[in-house]
Amino acid sequence: MAKSKRFFMYLFLSIAAIVSIFPFLWMVVSSTNKSVDVTRGRLLPGTHLLENLRKLLDTTDLQLSLMNSAKISITTTLLALLIASLAGYGFEVFRSRSKDIVFNILLLSMMIPFAALMIPLYRMFGQISNVFPWMGIDTMTSVILPTVTTAFLIFFFRQSTKMFPKELLEAGRMDGLSELGIFLRIYLPTMKTTYAAGAIITFMSSWNNYLWPLIVLQTPQTKTMPLLISTLGSGYAPDYGMIMIAIVIGTIPTALVFFVMQKQFVAGMIGSVK
Amino acid sequence: MHQTNSKLRFRTKSVLTGWSFVLLAVILIFVFYFYPMLQALILSFQTGTGSNLTFTGFDNYSRLLSDKTFIVSVKNTFIYLLVQVPLMIILALFISVLLNDSKLRFKGFFRTAIFLPCVTSLVAYSVVFKYLFSGNGLVNTMLLKLHLVSAPIEWITDPFWAKITIIIAITWRWTGYNMIFYLSALQNIDHSIYEAARIDGASASRQFFGITVPLLKPIILFTSITSTIGTLQLFDEVMNITKGGPGNATQTISQYIYNLSFKYAADFGYAATVSYSIVIMIALLSFIQFKVAGDKNG
Numbered sequence: 260m261a262k263s264k265r266f267f268m269y270l271f272l273s274i275a276a277i278v279s280i281f282p283f284l285w286m287v288v289s290s291t292n293k294s295v296d297v298t299r300g301r302l303l304p305g306t307h308l309l310e311n312l313r314k315l316l317d318t319t320d321l322q323l324s325l326m327n328s329a330k331i332s333i334t335t336t337l338l339a340l341l342i343a344s345l346a347g348y349g350f351e352v353f354r355s356r357s358k359d360i361v362f363n364i365l366l367l368s369m370m371i372p373f374a375a376l377m378i379p380l381y382r383m384f385g386q387i388s389n390v391f392p393w394m395g396i397d398t399m400t401s402v403i404l405p406t407v408t409t410a411f412l413i414f415f416f417r418q419s420t421k422m423f424p425k426e427l428l429e430a431g432r433m434d435g436l437s438e439l440g441i442f443l444r445i446y447l448p449t450m451k452t453t454y455a456a457g458a459i460i461t462f463m464s465s466w467n468n469y470l471w472p473l474i475v476l477q478t479p480q481t482k483t484m485p486l487l488i489s490t491l492g493s494g495y496a497p498d499y500g501m502i503m504i505a506i507v508i509g510t511i512p513t514a515l516v517f518f519v520m521q522k523q524f525v526a527g528m529i530g531s532v533k
Numbered sequence: 534m535h536q537t538n539s540k541l542r543f544r545t546k547s548v549l550t551g552w553s554f555v556l557l558a559v560i561l562i563f564v565f566y567f568y569p570m571l572q573a574l575i576l577s578f579q580t581g582t583g584s585n586l587t588f589t590g591f592d593n594y595s596r597l598l599s600d601k602t603f604i605v606s607v608k609n610t611f612i613y614l615l616v617q618v619p620l621m622i623i624l625a626l627f628i629s630v631l632l633n634d635s636k637l638r639f640k641g642f643f644r645t646a647i648f649l650p651c652v653t654s655l656v657a658y659s660v661v662f663k664y665l666f667s668g669n670g671l672v673n674t675m676l677l678k679l680h681l682v683s684a685p686i687e688w689i690t691d692p693f694w695a696k697i698t699i700i701i702a703i704t705w706r707w708t709g710y711n712m713i714f715y716l717s718a719l720q721n722i723d724h725s726i727y728e729a730a731r732i733d734g735a736s737a738s739r740q741f742f743g744i745t746v747p748l749l750k751p752i753i754l755f756t757s758i759t760s761t762i763g764t765l766q767l768f769d770e771v772m773n774i775t776k777g778g779p780g781n782a783t784q785t786i787s788q789y790i791y792n793l794s795f796k797y798a799a800d801f802g803y804a805a806t807v808s809y810s811i812v813i814m815i816a817l818l819s820f821i822q823f824k825v826a827g828d829k830n831g
Contacts, residue, residue, distance in 0.1 A: 268631055275628055276646035279709065282661050283649065285671065297664070300674040346558035353551025361559060368566040370815055372766045374787045375808040378576065378794050378801050379569035382584075408561035438550045467654035469769045470787075474795060485656040489773055492660035499664060506657045517652040521645070525713060 286510075290503035297499035311500040320479065321505070324487040329512075331402050331472075331483060332465040338407050339461045340454055347416025348442055352428065362417070365410045373470065380405050381474055401475045402483075406468065412457055419453040420446075455523040463513050484509040570812075576805035582798050593806035603807060605781045606789040609696065613785070614764045617700045622757060625708050629715035630745060635724075644716070648709035655706070659773035662702045663689065666774075692782035695775050699783055702770055707763075711756045718752045719745070754826040761818050765811050786811055 289297045292305035315321055350362050381396075388395025395401060423446060431441035447454070469485045476482060482490075488509055491502045517524060577593055579586040597603055631637070632644055650658065665671050666688035673685040688698045722744070730740050746753070768787040771777055777784035777792075786807065793804035 268634070268637070272628070272631055272637075272643045276643050278705070279647045279649055282658065282665065282705070283653075285665065286661050298669060300671045342558050342561065346555045349551055349554025353547065353554065355548065355551065358551065358555065361555070365559065365562050368562050370762065370819065371566055371570055372762065372787075372808070372811045372815060374766055374768075374790050375573050375805075375812050376566065376569045377790070378805050378808065379572035380565070381794070382572070382801065383569065404561075405565040408558050408565065410562060413558055438554075442554075463652070467656070469654070469656050470791070474791075485654050488654075488660055489656050492656075492663065492773060493776075497664075502660065502664075506660060509657050510653055513652045513654070525648075525717075 286503050286506055289499060290507045292500050294497075294499045294501070297503065307500055308504065311498075311504045314498065314501045315505055318501070319487060319491070319505070320482070321487070321508070323480065324482050324484050325508070327399070327481060328466055328484040328509075331399055332462050332512075334399070335403050335407055335465040336458050336461045338403070339409070339412055340457050342408050343412035343457065344416045344447070344450070344454065345442070346413045347418075348420050348446060350413070351417050351420035351423075362413075365413060368410045376405070377471065377474055380471075384475060396475055397477050397481050399481075402468075402472050405471065406465065412461065415457060415460075416453065419450060423449065452523055455520055459516055459520050459524045462516060466513055573805045573808055576802050577809050579802035579805075580800070581802060582800060584801075586802055589802075593803050596803065597806060597810065602781055602784070602789060603786075603810075606784050606786045607810070609781075609783060610765060610767065610785045612696060613700060613703070613767060614761060617703050618757060618760045618764060620700075621704050621708050621711060621760065622753065624704070625711035625756075626715055626746075626749070626753070628708070629712045629719055630741065632712075632716060633719040644712075647712060650706050650708075651710045653706070655769035656773055658706055659702065659770045662698070662705075662770075663774045666698045666701075689775055690779050692779055695779060695783045699767075699770055699774060702774060703764070703767070706770075707760070711760070714752050714756055715749060718749050722748055750826055754822060758819050758822055761822070762815055765814055765818075 285302070288302060288304055290311060291308040292301055293307050296305060350358055384394075384396050384401045387401075388397075392398075393400070394404075427445050427449065428441060431445050436444065467485060468483075469489070472483050472486055473489075476486065488502070488505055491497070491505055576586070578588055578590060580589045580592060581587055628647060632640060637643075653661075666673075668685055668687065668690070670688070672688065673682075676682045677685065686694055688694045726744055727740060730744060735743060766787050767785045768791065771783050771785050771788055772791075775783045777788050790804050790807050793800050793807065
């Protein structure tokens with residue numbers, strides 16, 4: 260009885276693991292095959308990887324999209340970490356009743372669906388375009404600004420600040436450091452893992468963001484990777500091998516971040532609900 | 534007197550410093566969440582194309598009730614919600630309980646493998662799924678070879694199967710994500726509780742429903758609320774797998790809002806009204822979920 264139970268346990272988990280991994284394998288294998296072979300369901304690696312890549316480079320502006328995505332994601336991540344960690348620290352260390360109320364109001368923003376925000380935001384940036392074209396529609400700034408501050412990340416930093424030893428804070432004050440100095444020179448280096456986890460979460464969601472960039476980025480020069488992949492996939496006579504290599508390239512940054520910092524990522528996700 | 538004065542000054546200073554730490558975040562959230570939210574509410578009472586808008590009271594709201602496309606979109610969204618969210622939560626719970634077994638080998642491999650889909654962008658995996666499930670795609674080829682079906686299934690072009698495809702896709706992407714939350718919560722449960730239950734002769738299923746589920750209730754509530762909010766806003770997958778078709782068979786509310794604003798003649802007012810329907814649904818469903826979970830917690 261116990262043995263057959265073990266067997267089904269492993270069987271079930273193996274099926275779940277195969278189902279989870281299979282689309283990845285297929286996408287990688289397909290990126291090395293000719294379009295016809297992909298449709299024929301060939302599951303063995305082919306020799307067309309470089310040819311597919313060449314076609315992708317010739318028909319799209321891949322480097323530009325990669326650069327756009329990288330610029331937006333890195334800027335968003337750095338700004339988001341700074342803003343959210345300052346706020347999370349501020350709410351926890353300088354705790355007061357009125358701040359708690361404001362904090363709870365901020366948390367409500369997590370319930371607001373983006374669908375309700377996109378039209379007003381689009382109009383807001385349309386109006387900004389008339390005054391400051393450099394931060395209006397079709398600019399990096401317009402993608403970054405609405406997504407850079409999330410109540411989730413502030414909440415995440417506040418929760419972690421609870422674990423920050425208060426003696427360090429007192430020691431810093433005794434040494435005559437300013438409050439900002441304590442934050443920058445004591446808090447920031449001590450909370451490295453929290454920053455790492457926050458960085459992964461923010462980078463991933465920024466790199467993968469689709470709907471808002473789809474609305475606000477309108478010229479080919481500002482296209483990001485998800486937008487490029489989406490337009491490749493919507494053609495009538497798609498070149499499957501070429502599309503697959505585009506998807507593989509678009510997935511590498513987040514997959515890399517995930518594998519290098521897996522521990523922090525899982526810790527970050529878990530820390531967020533404790 | 535002098536002392537209280539300087540104490541007061543110190544306190545005011547510390548209050549000001551505290552506020553200066555949180556100020557930027559507070560401003561940004563008000564400008565990019567709460568202000569647009571208010572704007573959307575005002576817009577929802579206006580009609581017109583582009584920026585030529587006039588107030589028309591509740592016209593948009595009464596239009597909602599007779600708008601067939603809207604009703605179909607709501608229906609589709611709720612089908613996804615009612616089928617996919619429970620399916621995913623049960624699957625994630627089941628997997629995490631298996632992975633929590635202390636004698637299980639290759640734990641790290643299974644966990645990483647099942648969590649892997651979370652690294653893909655919604656657009657990238659949607660495009661992959663579109664091809665996997667196309668008429669002559671790999672899924673049909675395999676089903677035919679294994680003689681599980683006699684004719685290829687019209688995954689993308691049949692209204693019923695297209696919905697199933699979307700549900701399979703979202704489940705693939707998000708089960709591992711939810712599993713991580715349960716796994717961490719399970720690790721916090723004291724093993725002695727299970728041992729005591731085992732000594733009392735409780736079966737595995739009794740232990741699951743008697744200990745695991747009640748202790749995990751707060752996390753289950755959290756994941757069901759976030760999944761509900763996510764499903765009500767479903768956009769990327771449907772846009773990239775089926776484009777909402779065939780007909781409007783897979784169209785979601787978010788996609789309808791997008792179409793109203795950026796595809797058809799831009800009717801921002803009515804689109805805002807439709808978007809407020811999601812706000813109301815999220816508020817209602819979260820309230821219900823809190824109530825249901827809260828009552829039993831006592």
